[in-house]
Amino acid sequence: MVVEGEAARVLTELRAQGDPVRAENEKRYLKSDFVHIGVPVPAVRKVAVSAVKALPTRDEVLALAEALWGVTQEGRPVHEARMAAIEVLVKRAALLGPGDLALAERFVRDSASWVYVDGVAEKVVGRLVVRYPDLGTALDAWVSDPYMWMRRTAVLALLAGVRVGEPDLGRIDRFGDALIGEREFFIRKALGWVLRELSKKDPGWVTEWVEARIAVISGVTLREAVRRLPGEDAERLLAAQRR
Template identity: 90%
Template sequence: MDVRGEAAQVMAELRAQADPVRAESEKRYLKSDFVHIGVTVPALRKVAVSAVKAEPTRDEVVALAEALWRVTQEGRPVHEARMAALEVLVKRAALLGPGDLGLAERLVRDSASWVYVDYIAERVVGRLVVRYPDLGTALDAWVNDPYMWMRRTAVLALLAGVRAGNPDLERLDRFGDALIGEREFFIRKALGWVLRELSKKDPGWVTEWVEARVGVISGVTLREAVRRLPGEDAERLLAAQRR
């Protein structure tokens, strides 16, 4: 693969679909300082995936993702280029190995928005941890990281196991207790989101976990956690917190 040429082709195809109105709207919604081109998610995904459809190697995938991630315009990162980088990694996630956890961490630390972090957390980090369980020790460190987006990554990475039917309940229990006093909205929301997804398959575990902490759990976390619980359990937990 000619990585530089492929990255340039991706950007040319994205710019050919530029929508200035959408770009401005998305920029406001994300409160972004990046350059926005204004390409829909399905269109962006189609362009990015086409770049890695010809059975690339792991090194080619990583090189292309890094090249797209570094694209700038007027000295600022380009939103769609970064999203294309993540689509490339997600499409070929099966080629990634334990050593690529460092790449994922670098991307998270270079992110400034949930829109990138959430993709990396579940679809790259989470899938790596499911395949290589020993990598979970990195999440144990990240959950206490000073950088808020690393803490969010540690929690949301657990979603991959939940969706695969093999939830890491021990880590969810520990991470939940470690983060239950968080002031950051994005951490509170992330914890509730994981609990909500787990409740679809194991409502009893979620009900019991939340009930034991109803006096200290945040409203944001609680509302998310009970969203898919049986109505009677959800109402009881909400009422208990109101009291």
């Protein structure tokens, strides 16, 4: 009953803050078929965080996330409820264990937009992989998954290790080579983001990796990858691609 009560409270609070104009604009921007209430992300996060304070156990957190993810209106998922479900998992990521990777995967496979995938990829999957390195084998499978959002998840999950100073250079190298010929914009962008974040701490590695692939790397990936490199290196790589 506690979980059901918190899920209902979250929805009530979200609806109380809804803005129809924002809802319509956001729906248009995301090209979404979902129901949108019109609540900014910081407000969704605040409501979700308040909910998990009342649910201290892993089982309760998972149940709340599942309940919010499954909310529908007029037969369609509710955008803010799904965002709140993700925030619940993110806030209590430290409680999650290896077996919970399956739930994260299910959420990604049930998504069709970066707006849901990215938080799950880095802040749930990525953090799990940092804590339980053996889970990296799942990323190895996902990087060649037919579903584009699973491939994006495999790449973005690597950001968590980069941010805490434990970059998985082997997988960054392998995944980069596996995806460097991708036509999907969202994959190209994701790879660029990982390289950009890594370049803040290891610009030499990124420079060498990109330079060796300058003939095949996409412009989208390259522009992100060089954004934080020393100016001379960035300009040299950009000029090399232009040639």
